[in-house]
Amino acid sequence: MKSVIFRTVAPFLTSLMTLFSIFVLLRGHNEPGGGFIGGLIAVSALAIYGIAHGVETVRRAIYFHPLAIAGAGLFAATVAGLISLFAHVPFMTGLWVYPSIFGVEIPLSTVMLFDTGVYLVVVGSISSVALSLEERGGE
Amino acid sequence: MAVPTSSPVDLSAALVLGPTTFADWLVILPVAWCFAIGALLVMLRRPIGLHSIIAVAGLAGLVLIDALLLGHVATKGPVTMVMGRWLPPFGIAFTADLTGSLFALVAAIVALAGGIFSLADINDSGRRYGFYPFLMLLMAGVSGAFLTGDVFNLYVWFEVLLISSFGLLVLGSEPEQIDGTVKYGFLNLVATTLFLVATGYLYAVFGTLNMADIARKAEGLRGGAPLTTLTALYVLAFGMKAAAFPVNFWLPASYHTPRVVVSALFAGLLTKVGIYALIRVLVMLFPVEREELSFVMALAGALTMIVGVLGALAQTDFRRILGYLVVSGIGSMLAGIAVGGPGGIGGAIFYALHSMLVMTGLYFAAGIAARLGGDSSIATVSGLYRKNVAFAALTLMLCFAVSGLPPFSGFWPKVMLVKAALDIGAWWLAAALLLAGFCTVIATGRMFLLAYWRDDAAAADETVQLPSAVLAPLAALSLLPLGVGLYPEPLLATIQSAAAGLAEPSAYLNSVFPAGGLQ
Numbered sequence: 001m002k003s004v005i006f007r008t009v010a011p012f013l014t015s016l017m018t019l020f021s022i023f024v025l026l027r028g029h030n031e032p033g034g035g036f037i038g039g040l041i042a043v044s045a046l047a048i049y050g051i052a053h054g055v056e057t058v059r060r061a062i063y064f065h066p067l068a069i070a071g072a073g074l075f076a077a078t079v080a081g082l083i084s085l086f087a088h089v090p091f092m093t094g095l096w097v098y099p100s101i102f103g104v105e106i107p108l109s110t111v112m113l114f115d116t117g118v119y120l121v122v123v124g125s126i127s128s129v130a131l132s133l134e135e136r137g138g139e
Numbered sequence: 140m141a142v143p144t145s146s147p148v149d150l151s152a153a154l155v156l157g158p159t160t161f162a163d164w165l166v167i168l169p170v171a172w173c174f175a176i177g178a179l180l181v182m183l184r185r186p187i188g189l190h191s192i193i194a195v196a197g198l199a200g201l202v203l204i205d206a207l208l209l210g211h212v213a214t215k216g217p218v219t220m221v222m223g224r225w226l227p228p229f230g231i232a233f234t235a236d237l238t239g240s241l242f243a244l245v246a247a248i249v250a251l252a253g254g255i256f257s258l259a260d261i262n263d264s265g266r267r268y269g270f271y272p273f274l275m276l277l278m279a280g281v282s283g284a285f286l287t288g289d290v291f292n293l294y295v296w297f298e299v300l301l302i303s304s305f306g307l308l309v310l311g312s313e314p315e316q317i318d319g320t321v322k323y324g325f326l327n328l329v330a331t332t333l334f335l336v337a338t339g340y341l342y343a344v345f346g347t348l349n350m351a352d353i354a355r356k357a358e359g360l361r362g363g364a365p366l367t368t369l370t371a372l373y374v375l376a377f378g379m380k381a382a383a384f385p386v387n388f389w390l391p392a393s394y395h396t397p398r399v400v401v402s403a404l405f406a407g408l409l410t411k412v413g414i415y416a417l418i419r420v421l422v423m424l425f426p427v428e429r430e431e432l433s434f435v436m437a438l439a440g441a442l443t444m445i446v447g448v449l450g451a452l453a454q455t456d457f458r459r460i461l462g463y464l465v466v467s468g469i470g471s472m473l474a475g476i477a478v479g480g481p482g483g484i485g486g487a488i489f490y491a492l493h494s495m496l497v498m499t500g501l502y503f504a505a506g507i508a509a510r511l512g513g514d515s516s517i518a519t520v521s522g523l524y525r526k527n528v529a530f531a532a533l534t535l536m537l538c539f540a541v542s543g544l545p546p547f548s549g550f551w552p553k554v555m556l557v558k559a560a561l562d563i564g565a566w567w568l569a570a571a572l573l574l575a576g577f578c579t580v581i582a583t584g585r586m587f588l589l590a591y592w593r594d595d596a597a598a599a600d601e602t603v604q605l606p607s608a609v610l611a612p613l614a615a616l617s618l619l620p621l622g623v624g625l626y627p628e629p630l631l632a633t634i635q636s637a638a639a640g641l642a643e644p645s646a647y648l649n650s651v652f653p654a655g656g657l658q
Contacts, residue, residue, distance in 0.1 A: 065184050067181055067184065068181065068182050068184050070181060071178045071179070071180070071181025071182035071272075072178070072182050073178075074174065074177070074178035074181065075175060075178035075179060075182060078171055078174045078175045078178060079175070081167075081171060082171055082175070084159075085161075085164055088158040088159050088160070089158075089159055089224055090155060090159050090163070090167075090220050090221055090222060090223065090224050090230075091164070091167040091171065091220060091222055091223075091233075092222045092223045093223050093224040094223065
């Protein structure tokens with residue numbers, strides 16, 4: 001797209017939306033949000049960047065192939081379930097650790113890993129669709 | 140639970156507190172394993188050569204896991220694991236009983252054979268478009284469907300395998316493949332929607348989706364709730380999935396278009412998932428309603444058998460013939476479910492397992508025949524016997540097996556089904572079974588006569604070598620039915636106790652709700 005205003009604003013908008021998507025992902029455990037909606041926000045960010053600067057730029061920016069990202073997400077979600085094997089509890093049982101980093105207690109869990117997996121699956125698969133649609137519609 | 144709680148809470152009211160052993164994990168491992176391998180393959184996009192190695196090793200691992208599971212279930216009885224530790228019926232239960240683990244094991248064997256066959260059948264572009272990841276995800280769906288103990292979860296696994304099968308069907312993107320995929324996709328989506336409607340209805344009636352919970356609550360609800368309507372909806376939905384008459388037309392319209400290994404796997408696995416679901420829902424959950432629908436289903440089964448085999452007689456394309464034979468086999472299984480009792484249900488299970496192996500083998504043979512003969516029509520292909528005798532012998536064995544001739548695996552389930560049908564006085568059903576078997580002999584005999592025995596005047600008299608990646612799975616899938624046919628006792632005993640476990644599911648219920656459980 002040729003509009004100077006849009007091209008100038010797009011990078012800021014994209015970084016802001018990506019940041020917000022991660023916020024929504026992490027917030028999702030106890031409040032509205034989560035991996036799915038967070039992933040969709042991240043994809044919209046990539047789509048805006050793609051409209052402003054071309055699909056090639058986006059592909060370079062995310063470095064990995066979108067479907068590889070989706071595969072990584074699915075793998076993370078599976079691993080999140082399999083970790084419970086070592087704790088002698090059933091598949092997909094939520095396990096928590098509370099490491100203290102710089103004096104701040106940070107709750108980490110397999111649930112979060114699973115949700116991150118969902119996030120990545122959504123980012124990968126939907127951006128794969130969005131980018132190829134933009135590619136065909138653009139030129 | 141974001142903050143560690145200091146005050147003790149009684150968790151035993153909501154959670155499974157006993158430690159989970161590795162043996163319990165065998166229930167979920169087939170699914171988790173397939174997902175992990177599939178996801179790994181999706182991530183590895185560049186080293187495309189690794190795909191086939193990882194996938195075949197993964198499928199071999201799946202066979203091992205399913206064999207261990209079957210061994211465990213055979214000695215210890217049904218095993219249950221509830222996801223996330225929540226007590227059933229609130230947590231989603233995975234329950235493996237003999238029926239489920241038998242189906243899962245045979246499906247894994249078929250998939251492994253398919254994985255090996257694909258080494259010679261799937262080219263680089265097929266690999267790049269994700270044949271192996273789709274195959275692993277398909278197996279995740281199939282294993283999940285066989286092992287789950289929750290009706291809605293069963294629906295989810297149907298979706299998983301359906302989406303993977305769409306991907307496998309369009310691999311290659313030729314116009315006729317897309318045509319076949321649209322027919323397949325549309326009808327399967329209708330069936331899935333019906334399944335979902337029925338499940339919503341079921342939930343409205345029972346307030347639970349856990350199969351064990353439904354089985355024990357059905358008795359109390361039988362007077363007041365429209366359970367027969369519910370069961371009829373399930374019969375229609377699963378019948379469509381299994382390609383039973385009169386909703387069978389999608390199968391012959393789509394199974395001859397994709398790659399050989401894809402149609403072989405579909406013929407072996409997908410319709411049998413429908414049959415499995417039908418057995419699970421009708422025999423274990425709604426036995427009384429099955430009795431009421433018995434005549435309709437027997438009629439549908441008989442018509443499916445006859446229509447299927449007549450279709451096979453009318454076709455000339457290898458894979459179209461086989462597509463109709465798949466449909467005909469579904470009719471026999473449906474007849475077994477309709478007749479019921481240990482003979483009927485055992486016969487249906489046995490027939491389904493036999494059909495998984497044999498139909499996949501036959502599709503492999505059809506693919507090889509089309510490659511050797513240069514065409515896929517039995518009107519033009521000829522002289523295959525001279526080209527490769529070993530291949531012709533293996534095909535002949537499979538033809539005998541699918542027709543139900545001794546000493547192959549197709550013989551025993553046919554005997555069980557005919558006897559069960561005669562025992563309840565349904566002579567016409569027994570006659571249909573025998574007639575269908577007879578016509579199958581003619582259909583496969585015609586194929587063998589024209590394509591294999593007829594002399595090919597034009598071709599030179601030389602044998603053609605086949606790569607072992609092609610011949611080995613075919614040999615495995617034709618020798619296995621021979622072995623089962625010659626020595627059926629162990630499998631027969633297992634199937635009989637599987638059928639008994641479905642008819643009298645107290646062991647299944649106990650594994651989900653130990654010692655009475657909730658309520």
